[in-house]
Amino acid sequence: MKRAILNYSGSIGKTTIAAHLLYPRMPGAAFFAIESINQSALDLGIAEVVTMRGREAGELIEDLVLEDIAIIDIGASNIESFFEAGSRYHGFIDEIEQFIIPVTPEQKAWQESLKTVEALATIGVSPDRIILLPNRIRDNPEAEIPSIYNYVKKTKKATIKPGAFLFDSDVYGYLAANKMSFDQLIGEDTDYKAMAKAETDVEKAKEYARLHRWTSYAKPVRANLDECFAALTA
Template sequence: MKAAVVNYNGGAGKTTLSTYLFKPRMPEDTVFFAVETINQSATDLGVNNVEVLKGKNIGQIIERLVLEDNALIDIGASNVESFLEAASRYVGALDDIDLFVIPVTADQKCWQESLKTVEALSKMGVPAEKIRLLPNRIQDNPADEIPAVFKYCKQSKKATVSADVFVYESEIFGYLAHKKMSFETLIDDSVDYRKLAREETDSDKASEYARMFRWNKMAIPVHNALDDCFAALSR
């Protein structure tokens, strides 16, 4: 699969979802492209082997997509316009991308920019079935929190969105980003943080293990929910 995570709006969660939702669940040979120049990239979250490119270098990306079976493209807000402008110079430049995921939050500016992103992709000939709006940082029910997005998809038929496929708001993403740690490392069954905390004689280290135990227990249900989300997006 070749997937692009994109949004004109900065702060929608593109890099967070690329790092924690997509990358761990895509094949090991997946090439991770960060199309970014000024904002945070997956490298800042501890991801290794991220290839950083500028949006105007669409030609390089087109060539690489021909050669790769699996690719993840995290397109930063600072590069979306140049990426799409450069892509418009080629016939079918985006055809090799199987899925465009647009994270969207309840913030008004974000969902408005998200719909602008849909319009731009649709104008370039990307079919609706390839454009997926993914509600992010949801508290309860995405259809209630971002009704304009669901109404837009129903009426325009230029993208799809589902009230059953979304990502909840959670502190765990901030914790993992701060630690530059993956979900998989934190919830590794071979590490018993409770036991380590109980057996540690250094009080500071014991407190840190206890803290890890708490975050571990928060991470597990979020990780499971991300599994379900990815499975739905990949169908």
């Protein structure tokens, strides 16, 4: 499976989703970052990232031929050149089985998300391959971004998978600041609470207490990621 994650809007969580939702659940996936600015997947715990610009579609085609599983993270600053370059190669778009478009509740963000759907539909991508993924949800995605659900029902140009959405959480910022993955934070399920209570060094005890806080916070978020990925692939 080869999945691209993209949106005309920036700062809606594309790289975070690629790194924390897709990469840990796609064993052996090659990670391609089509980006020139913004956050890098290297900052989110991905060890090997192939970085290129949108206009370098030819090089990407060659690389994808050699990969069965791949994640293509397309930055907003490169999406136009990616589409333009890709249009010059017959069958290029067909190499990618799923296009995931994160969408957040802000009006400008969801409008840009629908613009992305329209662009993909124009170049012939079928609705079942265009997935709108609600992100930074506080409670109910359909109540918070009703416009995208109405759009899908009306136009049938994209798909929204039931149960495929991600809650808003500060844990993503903590992981980015510390350049770690969920697995690195949660690890072997270490009992940081017991370690904090047993530690005589005050500073170390505070650090263990801090780790207890963040691991406790991260576990339900990782469960949401598991549920989201299961729904996404159903």
